[in-house]
Amino acid sequence: MTNTEIAAVFDQIADLLxxxxxxxxxxxxxxxxxRTIRDLPESMAxxxxxxxxxxxxxxxxxxxxxxxxxxLIESGSLxxxxxxxxxxxxxxxxILRVPGLGPKRAAALYNELQISxxxxxxxxxxxxxxxxxxGFGAKTEAAIxxxxxxxSQAGQRMLWYEADQHxxxxxxxxxxxxAIEQLEAAGSYRRGRxxxxxxxxxxxxxxxxxxxxxxxxxxxxxGVLLRGETKMSxxxxxxxxxxxxxxxxxxxxxxLQYFTxxxxxxxxxxxxxxxxxxxxxxxxxxxxxxxxxxxxxxxxYGTLDLPCFPPxxxxxxxxxxxxxAGELPRLVELxxxxxDLHVHSTWTDxxxxxxxxxxxxxARGLKYVAITDHSKRVAMVGGLDAKRLRQQWAExxxxxxxxxxxxxxxxxxxxxxxxxxxxxxxxxxxEADWVVASVHYGQSQSQERITRRVVEALExxxxxxxxxxxxxxxxxxxxxxxxxxxxxxxxxxxxxxxxLNAHPIRLDxxxxxCAAAKHHGVPIVIGxxxxxxxxxxxxxxxxxxxxxxxxxxEDVGNTRPWGQLKKVIGKHG
DNA sequence: GCCGTTTTCGGCCCGACTGTTTTCAGTCG
Numbered sequence: 001m002t003n004t005e006i007a008a009v010f011d012q013i014a015d016l017l018x019x020x021x022x023x024x025x026x027x028x029x030x031x032x033x034x035r036t037i038r039d040l041p042e043s044m045a046x047x048x049x050x051x052x053x054x055x056x057x058x059x060x061x062x063x064x065x066x067x068x069x070x071x072l073i074e075s076g077s078l079x080x081x082x083x084x085x086x087x088x089x090x091x092x093x094x095i096l097r098v099p100g101l102g103p104k105r106a107a108a109l110y111n112e113l114q115i116s117x118x119x120x121x122x123x124x125x126x127x128x129x130x131x132x133x134x135g136f137g138a139k140t141e142a143a144i145x146x147x148x149x150x151x152s153q154a155g156q157r158m159l160w161y162e163a164d165q166h167x168x169x170x171x172x173x174x175x176x177x178x179a180i181e182q183l184e185a186a187g188s189y190r191r192g193r194x195x196x197x198x199x200x201x202x203x204x205x206x207x208x209x210x211x212x213x214x215x216x217x218x219x220x221x222x223g224v225l226l227r228g229e230t231k232m233s234x235x236x237x238x239x240x241x242x243x244x245x246x247x248x249x250x251x252x253x254x255x256l257q258y259f260t261x262x263x264x265x266x267x268x269x270x271x272x273x274x275x276x277x278x279x280x281x282x283x284x285x286x287x288x289x290x291x292x293x294x295x296x297x298x299x300x301y302g303t304l305d306l307p308c309f310p311p312x313x314x315x316x317x318x319x320x321x322x323x324x325a326g327e328l329p330r331l332v333e334l335x336x337x338x339x340d341l342h343v344h345s346t347w348t349d350x351x352x353x354x355x356x357x358x359x360x361x362x363a364r365g366l367k368y369v370a371i372t373d374h375s376k377r378v379a380m381v382g383g384l385d386a387k388r389l390r391q392q393w394a395e396x397x398x399x400x401x402x403x404x405x406x407x408x409x410x411x412x413x414x415x416x417x418x419x420x421x422x423x424x425x426x427x428x429x430x431e432a433d434w435v436v437a438s439v440h441y442g443q444s445q446s447q448e449r450i451t452r453r454v455v456e457a458l459e460x461x462x463x464x465x466x467x468x469x470x471x472x473x474x475x476x477x478x479x480x481x482x483x484x485x486x487x488x489x490x491x492x493x494x495x496x497x498x499x500l501n502a503h504p505i506r507l508d509x510x511x512x513x514c515a516a517a518k519h520h521g522v523p524i525v526i527g528x529x530x531x532x533x534x535x536x537x538x539x540x541x542x543x544x545x546x547x548x549x550x551x552x553x554e555d556v557g558n559t560r561p562w563g564q565l566k567k568v569i570g571k572h573g
Numbered sequence: 574g575c576c577g578t579t580t581t582c583g584g585c586c587c588g589a590c591t592g593t594t595t596t597c598a599g600t601c602g
Contacts (some may be wrong), residue, residue: 025585029574062575100591102600137593187602200602228590233601243602245589258587263602270586281587 001073003037003044009072009081010034010065015093016084018103019110032060035264037069039317039512043485045073086282091117099147100140108133122148158240161504161541163189163196166236170201170218177214179205182252187243191311192544198241200259208246215244218501251283253296258282264316265309272304272320301545312547317515322550329552334543336559339368339432340536342413342467342499342527347392348373349381351532353410354392355399360533362406368562370411370434371396374525377415378440384412386428393431403445407562409433413467413477416457418442429462433566436499436527439480447481454482458490464569465497465525465557472508484513488520495570497557498522502542503529514549523568524549525557 026493036058037044047053048070055066072078088110095106095118109115112133113124121144124130158166167185174183180203184190187200205211210234216224225233225241232244239333247255259282260265273280278287282296285303293299293472298308304343308321310331313319322328343357344350352360354371362367373392374383384392393410400408411434415423418441422429437457450471457463469487470479492497498517499510509517509524517524526542528535546556553559557568 023574026574028585032575060575064574100600104599135593135598139592143591198602226590231589233590259602261602263586266602267586274586279587281590 001045001076003040006044006072007034007038008071009078010037010068011252012093013078013081013084015096016081016088019088019092019096020084021107029060029065032056032264033065034059035316039315039515041512041515044069046485048073053330062301083463089116089310094118094146094420095121098144099150100143101147105136105140108135118148118520130142155197157197158197159504160189160192160194160544161538163199163240166220166240166242167199169220170199170242173218174203174211176214177205177211179207179210179214181205181249184256187261188258190260191262191314192548194285194545196240198243199236200243201245202250202252202255202259203246204252205242205246206248209245210481212244245282247282249295250291251294253283253298253300254284254294257297257300260311260314262315264449265314265319268316268320269304272306276304278303290325310547312544313550315548318550331547332543332551332553332556333560334540335365336553336556337366337526337539337543338408338561339366339370339558339565340528340530341370341409341411341465341525341558342367342436342501343530343536344371344373344413345371345392347371348378348383349531352530354396356533357530357536358399358403358406358408360536362403363529364536364539366406366536368407368409368569370409370527372411372413372434372436374440375412375414377417377423382424383415386424389424389428390431393548409562411435415440416453418445418453420453420456422457422460422463426460426462427461432462434569435462435464436467437463437465439471443471443473443480445480450480451483453485454487455490458487458494458496463496465499466491467499467501467509467527467529470496470510470513472507472510484516484522488517488522491522492520495568496522497525497569500524500526500546501529502526502538502540502545503535504538504541507541507545509545511545511548514546514551518549518555520552523555523557524551527558 006020010030014027018027048055055061055069056063068078092110095101105448114127115124125141125145131138132134148539167189171185174180182204184202186202189196189199203211208230212227220236222235222237225235230246233408234242236242245255245259278285284291285300293303301308307328309319340361343354345354345357357369374381376383376385388414396408396410410432412432413436416437416439417423454466470484471482514524523544525541530536557565
């Protein structure tokens with residue numbers, strides 16, 4: 001059983017316990033465990049199988065939860081969950097997802113009106129039966145109906161890239177408000193999460209009402225959800241919720257820290273503050289009633305002798321341990337990246353010529369760019385056979401003679417064939433500067449077969465890296481099944497790298513996988529998989545995910561000059 | 574259910590906003 005699956009079980013138990021009105025701290029223990037396990041850079045099954053180790057070494061996993069994890073790994077199921085599900089139908093959990101409905105109200109609906117499905121809930125609201133319940137009223141009933149609408153429509157998280165487009169427009173609008181003195185985007189958007197649920201903005205202004213009035217005039221708003229003295233929430237026509245908070249300047253740092261989160265990071269931070277007799281809230285750090293910090297984030301963290309964590313690390317994973325040990329990594333930065341190792345050209349399905357790609361890469365400050373078009377198996381886009389590939393490389397050789405300040409690498413994205421083996425002969429691959437191997441076909445094969453195909457590719461001396469190693473080719477589609485631990489082991493054994501593919505809808509190596517690669521000692525390289533020159537911009541996304549995985553410059557292969565990288569992958573010619 | 578340089582029991586982050594209340598519970602982030 002994978003970490004993700006174990007985490008899903010614990011999350012479901014937390015939902016069910018919450019619904020049953022169990023001890024909220026017990027619920028939190030399950031949720032914390034779920035989050036910790038989901039984010040863990042190594043497999044729980046491997047830790048459990050290691051006689052030298054114990055699952056209880058993981059913070060938040062005690063004797064009880066360790067036993068439950070062991071049961072899940074051995075049997076694939078958990079008696080406790082089965083019992084809970086006999087008691088409570090699974091469909092009631094959907095009710096908890098309706099905005100405005102939490103465990104208390106959902107339980108009241110279930111116990112008093114026997115409502116266990118969203119359809120039944122809608123009918124009961126329309127019939128006016130919900131308003132009869134104690135603690136409910138006509139407004140609550142209407143809010144539930146609206147919440148049902150939202151839940152059924154979108155309610156989904158946006159890709160960071162989409163969130164960025166909305167955020168930039170909203171920031172531009174807010175900057176035109178004369179009352180605003182300081183302005184920042186916060187939340188998971190600022191932390192660079194792969195997907196973003198809602199957008200958070202923070203402003204400093206003397207006149208909060210003026211800021212809210214200005215925000216309410218933003219074109220893209222569908223409506224205002226709530227508005228108070230300091231806080232306002234609205235919904236974009238595009239569906240996403242936007243929260244705006246207005247604070248005084250002396251609280252800006254504390255508020256920015258608070259609204260950037262994550263929630264788990266904040267809980268840990270406040271716990272540490274409590275240990276020192278301090279209290280942290282969004283207005284500042286307090287000793288008794290006296291504020292001792294709040295203007296900047298550095299000040300706030302400084303009161304606890306902590307560094308101002310890069311937002312990407314604020315997930316309550318390892319950042320506090322790192323800081324305590326003085327081992328906070330110096331995270332990789334966009335400016336560290338020297339080359340893009342995955343770009344397509346007009347030779348297959350790209351829209352830019354090799355020369356255009358080279359010019360665009362140089363303009364972005366890169367020193368090298370690998371042209372990695374598809375091999376012949378990808379016939380749909382005119383994948384290259386040995387003959388055409390050598391023609392392309394001849395063109396690249398000619399181009400390199402003329403170009404200054406940028407080197408074009410002779411690369412190929414070679415297909416890992418369904419039956420195993422690669423789509424081009426070794427003698428051709430041997431002539432390439434950079435060979436990235438990908439699974440495009442036979443994605444529905446068993447985990448064993450796909451893993452074997454990828455591990456075989458890693459054993460090929462001419463392969464430099466594997467792209468799409470997790471099978472998350474498209475977020476909308478189910479990833480293929482692969483034993484990532486086996487891939488890490490093979491990559492390390494053969495000195496290969498894994499590619500973080502930074503296409504906006506194909507972040508195929510997420511932050512947890514980046515951290516896992518680092519944990520297993522496997523370097524990452526970042527490629528954009530650009531099909532047009534604008535696609536090179538996506539390197540930013542890749543770097544962001546790598547930072548979230550805690551990767552430093554040394555952990556990312558293409559922060560090295562090409563001459564050095566070439567030696568690492570064993571290309572000496 | 575977890576955790577421990579005061580603790581193996583008694584804590585567990587903190588505040589804004591709304592609706593249904595007559596002082597506060599529920600939800601959210």
